[in-house]
Amino acid sequence: xxxxxxxxxxxxEWMVMRAIWTMGHATSRELIDAMNELEGWSASTTKTLLHxxxxxxxxxxxxxxxxxxxxxxxxxxESMAAAADDLFDHMCAMRAGSTIAGVIQSRELSRADIANLxxxxxxxxxxxxxxxxCNCLPGDQTC
Amino acid sequence: xxxxxxxxxxxxEWMVMRAIWTMGHATSRELIDAMNELEGWSASTTKTLLHxxxxxxxxxxxxxxxxxxxxxxxxxxESMAAAADDLFDHMCAMRAGSTIAGVIQSRELSRADIANLxxxxxxxxxxxxxxxxCNCLPGDQTC
DNA sequence: GTTAAGAGGCTACAAACGTAAACTTAGAAT
DNA sequence: ATTCTAAGTTTACGTTTGTAGCCTCTTAAC
Numbered sequence: 555x556x557x558x559x560x561x562x563x564x565x566x567e568w569m570v571m572r573a574i575w576t577m578g579h580a581t582s583r584e585l586i587d588a589m590n591e592l593e594g595w596s597a598s599t600t601k602t603l604l605h606x607x608x609x610x611x612x613x614x615x616x617x618x619x620x621x622x623x624x625x626x627x628x629x630x631x632e633s634m635a636a637a638a639d640d641l642f643d644h645m646c647a648m649r650a651g652s653t654i655a656g657v658i659q660s661r662e663l664s665r666a667d668i669a670n671l672x673x674x675x676x677x678x679x680x681x682x683x684x685x686x687x688c689n690c691l692p693g694d695q696t697c
Numbered sequence: 698x699x700x701x702x703x704x705x706x707x708x709x710e711w712m713v714m715r716a717i718w719t720m721g722h723a724t725s726r727e728l729i730d731a732m733n734e735l736e737g738w739s740a741s742t743t744k745t746l747l748h749x750x751x752x753x754x755x756x757x758x759x760x761x762x763x764x765x766x767x768x769x770x771x772x773x774x775e776s777m778a779a780a781a782d783d784l785f786d787h788m789c790a791m792r793a794g795s796t797i798a799g800v801i802q803s804r805e806l807s808r809a810d811i812a813n814l815x816x817x818x819x820x821x822x823x824x825x826x827x828x829x830x831c832n833c834l835p836g837d838q839t840c
Numbered sequence: 841g842t843t844a845a846g847a848g849g850c851t852a853c854a855a856a857c858g859t860a861a862a863c864t865t866a867g868a869a870t
Numbered sequence: 871a872t873t874c875t876a877a878g879t880t881t882a883c884g885t886t887t888g889t890a891g892c893c894t895c896t897t898a899a900c
Contacts, residue, residue, distance in 0.1 A: 555784070555787075565787060568787055568788075569787075572788070572789060572833045572834075573833065573834060575789070575833070575840070576789070576831060576833040576834050576840050577834070588834060588835070591835045592834070592835060630789065630792060630840075631792060631795055631796075634788050634789075634792050634795075634796040634799075635795075635796055635799040635800075637784060637788075638784065638796050638797075638799065638800045639799070639800065639803055641698070641780060641781065641784050642800060642803075642804060644698075644708060644711055644712075644715075645711075645715070645777050645780075646715060646718070646719070646773065646777075647804070647805060649773060649774060649777050650800075650804045650805070650806065650810075651804075651806050651807060651809075651810025651811075651813065651814070652774055652777075652778075652810070652813075653774075653777040653778055653781050654781075654797065654800060654801060654804070654806075654810075654814060655810075655813055655814055655817055656777075656778040656781065656782070657778075657781050657782065657785060657793075657797060658797060658814065658817055658818065658821065659817060659821070660782055660785075661785060661790070661793045661794075661797070662790060662793070662826065662829050663793065663794050663797075663821065663825060663829065664794060664825060664826060664827060664828055664829045665822065665825045665826070665827055666794075667793075667794025667795070667797075667798075667825075667829070668794075668818050668821060668822045668825050669822075670794065670795075670798055671794070671797065671798055671801065671814075671818055672815065672818050672819075672822075674798055674801055674802060675801065675811050675814055675815050675818070676815075678801065678802070678806065678811060679808065679811045679812075679815075682806060682807060682808045682810075682811050683805065683807060683808070684807060684808055685807055686805050686806065686807045686810070688719060690715045690716065690718070690719040691715075691716060691719050691720070691731060691735070692731070692734050692735060697718065697719050697773075
């Protein structure tokens with residue numbers, strides 16, 4: 555999974571990011587407690603992950619003195635978009651449509667989300683091609 | 698990334714699966730050549746990946762004698778759906794809508810794909826909730 | 841000023857991954 | 871039957887990931 559800066563964020567790290575994103579900002583103590591409750595992780599595990607996220611510059615440390623505060627550097631929305639794009643980049647372009655269809659069916663979406671998607675689709679329909687080409691093999695064959 | 702059987706298929710393995718899916722079935726020679734052209738991999742690398750895929754039962758070996766034929770065991774469509782679901786499972790439910798919106802915007806979709814998505818959305822709109830709850834932290838707070 | 845407790849940092853270690861070399865075996869050519 | 875070669879198998883090795891222990895400061899309390 556890639557984040558907004560196109561750095562790889564692992565699954566475990568992603569869990570920590572979710573907590574930070576939701577809290578807005580947090581101390582390590584808060585993160586440790588949240589992760590322990592959510593995933594059963596030991597304090598060390600959360601600390602390690604937090605450190606790796608700082609190194610990757612996905613999270614920043616604030617407040618001059620010791621109980622530091624941690625804040626997300628990369629945005630949740632952008633990171634999710636980047637991760638989703640990364641996934642679809644590794645898949646056959648021809649299958650994107652049905653994959654998106656599956657996702658829509660299996661997820662809970664609000665009325666506003668649906669209206670938004672409908673608007674985007676209506677717009678996109680204006681310039682949509684008849685067929686999408688398979689991009690899996692050299693020579694551009696069709697799946 | 699998870700495949701249709703909920704086994705983890707790594708990024709490299711995914712590349713091989715794409716080739717096999719597109720070809721329908723292939724010999725190791727064909728796969729080796731395709732992967733060399735696509736990714737610049739050595740023959741050994743493709744062989745290793747093919748083996749790991751067989752062990753994971755994502756690919757099967759056919760033909761009694763030596764230039765064996767390899768075929769996908771898991772379907773492309775199902776695997777893509779599983780991988781996409783896996784991704785969204787790790788993300789905040791509240792953000793799924795906008796993430797899907799981003800994907801739709803950045804991907805090429807055919808007229809048929811769009812019509813299909815519109816039909817699904819129209820159906821889904823009938824029972825859509827006003828709000829989706831954040832599922833990031835214990836206590837079910839809202840992001 | 842001394843000390844204790846918690847925050848932060850360093851080290852660890854097995855499993856998974858990406859990548860590939862080396863070895864073995866079974867058909868193909870002679 | 872012998873040998874060559876491509877197909878298949880085993881082994882390898884550095885890096886990343888998941889998970890966590892232990893050491894060292896710093897701040898707060900005495």
